[in-house]
Amino acid sequence: xxxxxxxxxxxxxxxxxxxxxxxxxxxxxxxxxLLNLSTLHGxxxxxxxxxxxxxxxxxxxxxxxxYLLPRIGKVWxxxxxxxxxxxxxxxxxxxxxxxxxxxxxxxxxxxxxHPFQSSSIIGGLTYLMGVLIYRLVKxxxxxxxxxxxxxxxxxxxxxxxxxxxxxxxxxxxxxxxIHQDPNKAEAAVLKxxxxxxxxxxxxxxxxxxxxxxxVHDYIDLENIRFGGxxxxxVDTEDKAKSILIPKFSIQLLCENAIKHGFNTxxxxxxxxxxxxxxxxxxxRVSNNGRPIGNTVFGIGLSNLQERLSHLCNGQLIIESxxxxxxxxxxxxxxxxxDR
Numbered sequence: 001x002x003x004x005x006x007x008x009x010x011x012x013x014x015x016x017x018x019x020x021x022x023x024x025x026x027x028x029x030x031x032x033x034l035l036n037l038s039t040l041h042g043x044x045x046x047x048x049x050x051x052x053x054x055x056x057x058x059x060x061x062x063x064x065x066x067y068l069l070p071r072i073g074k075v076w077x078x079x080x081x082x083x084x085x086x087x088x089x090x091x092x093x094x095x096x097x098x099x100x101x102x103x104x105x106x107x108x109x110x111x112x113x114h115p116f117q118s119s120s121i122i123g124g125l126t127y128l129m130g131v132l133i134y135r136l137v138k139x140x141x142x143x144x145x146x147x148x149x150x151x152x153x154x155x156x157x158x159x160x161x162x163x164x165x166x167x168x169x170x171x172x173x174x175x176x177x178i179h180q181d182p183n184k185a186e187a188a189v190l191k192x193x194x195x196x197x198x199x200x201x202x203x204x205x206x207x208x209x210x211x212x213x214x215v216h217d218y219i220d221l222e223n224i225r226f227g228g229x230x231x232x233x234v235d236t237e238d239k240a241k242s243i244l245i246p247k248f249s250i251q252l253l254c255e256n257a258i259k260h261g262f263n264t265x266x267x268x269x270x271x272x273x274x275x276x277x278x279x280x281x282x283x284r285v286s287n288n289g290r291p292i293g294n295t296v297f298g299i300g301l302s303n304l305q306e307r308l309s310h311l312c313n314g315q316l317i318i319e320s321x322x323x324x325x326x327x328x329x330x331x332x333x334x335x336x337x338d339r
Contacts, residue, residue, distance in 0.1 A: 052092035061085075088122040090123035182296055207243070209242070243281055284326070286319075287323065289324060
């Protein structure tokens, strides 16, 4: 067993409790019916039995997984698991027998005359049920782990597409500046270096305030190329600045706006970013440039849409064609996607 095998959630235990009560209740009901005893008493006895067995299982297995198994060799794990599973059934049956003796409930004669023998039999059945539940939980945990690894791998793959995409555009701009203005070219190199140093961390999610700083650095870099003709205005709530968002998300929308909306022969280019947060985060990025002519997402926007979906259960929406406006909607983000 590894960590995946030792991980049992509260939801798992609630399911185990339900299964235990239904299973023991049904068997007890059947036994009482075959022996011509009160089926109501049989149902109550079975529910009580299932509750106590699950209670002892919760106590023993939780303590075993947390404190005992991680500290001993794996060769002993199965033996210890067998013992505690049996003990849960044994003590659960004895506790039920002791409690029922103080009530008017009628019990099967075997339980009344031979409590230890009947407890041992049910302890064995509890072990067999425990093996089945363990296999189901382990399979579920392994599937979730594989799904998480796949999503993490996919997100890293998407991020590796972004850095070359940005560098390609930045180096093209730099090539133009080398001939036009060597001093601006030198400043651009330093800006590119600063921008990449701030954005090349491994975390796919960063605080909103850091993403906005990256956006300002990016606009400064582009203004070296366009002579300061790009202006950016940001309207955001302070409480939203610490919220995690996918890296390059707003920057990519600004880059897309400049690429498709900026007419260098006309007026200055204004980008407006509005950020609101209630139950979810809403980020609007609009500009005063050319209307959106193609509503099919290209590589960059498709990349952003997929990262929003994987990491934040979010989406990218075209809110308006003219003025060009994109909206990001996202819920709480999780790097491991175990939401």
